[in-house]
Amino acid sequence: MLLFKDINGRPVDPVNHTIGVLKNFPYAEIHIGTDSQNINKQSRYTTVIAYKLGSRGVHYILSKNNINIIRDIWTRLWKEAEMSLDTAEWLTQKVSVKVEIDMDYNGDEKFKSHKLISAAKGWANSQGYKVNIKPHNQIATRAADYHCK
Numbered sequence: 001m002l003l004f005k006d007i008n009g010r011p012v013d014p015v016n017h018t019i020g021v022l023k024n025f026p027y028a029e030i031h032i033g034t035d036s037q038n039i040n041k042q043s044r045y046t047t048v049i050a051y052k053l054g055s056r057g058v059h060y061i062l063s064k065n066n067i068n069i070i071r072d073i074w075t076r077l078w079k080e081a082e083m084s085l086d087t088a089e090w091l092t093q094k095v096s097v098k099v100e101i102d103m104d105y106n107g108d109e110k111f112k113s114h115k116l117i118s119a120a121k122g123w124a125n126s127q128g129y130k131v132n133i134k135p136h137n138q139i140a141t142r143a144a145d146y147h148c149k
Contacts, residue, residue, distance in 0.1 A: 002047060002063035002087065012061045014049055015094045021051045021059065022097065028053050031132070032088045033102030033140030034080040035148045042066040043076055046148040047083050049091065050102075050140040060143045063087075077113055080104060081120040084140075088129060100130045102140040107133050 004012045021028055029052040036045045043066070050060040070076040081103060088099050101124045105113040113134075121131045132138060 004061045004063045018095050025053045030099040031102050031140040032084050032099050033144050034083040035104050035141050035144035036076050036080055037148045038069055041069050043070045044148055046144040047087055048140040048144040062147050077116055102132045102138050104141040105133050
């Protein structure tokens, strides 16, 4: 499993953290999303578990990983879906929670990521997850994008 940290860089156990958030905010929505960027000779992936706390804002934890560069955009973007789904599966097996997957794929056909929507969304839906794509409800991927740079 990925190593998660809070926004100050302190290690966080996602299971205990999620249990704690839900104890204080039982109606919190949980969103998981991943973003990536190629930087120098590496592909940086940032996965976020975001907790929408009703009208009290959003709180999140994140995991950053650098791997050898993936130059093929389709492979790099597909890995974003894999990392989000792996995290969602892991978390929901440990804690009985409902999560949504935020995918950094654009619903507008002029963007390259649009071509991945059908397959990636279908995969996540088949696992029982609600999927959010751009421009709708991008809670986790907005945070991931911010920390990926």
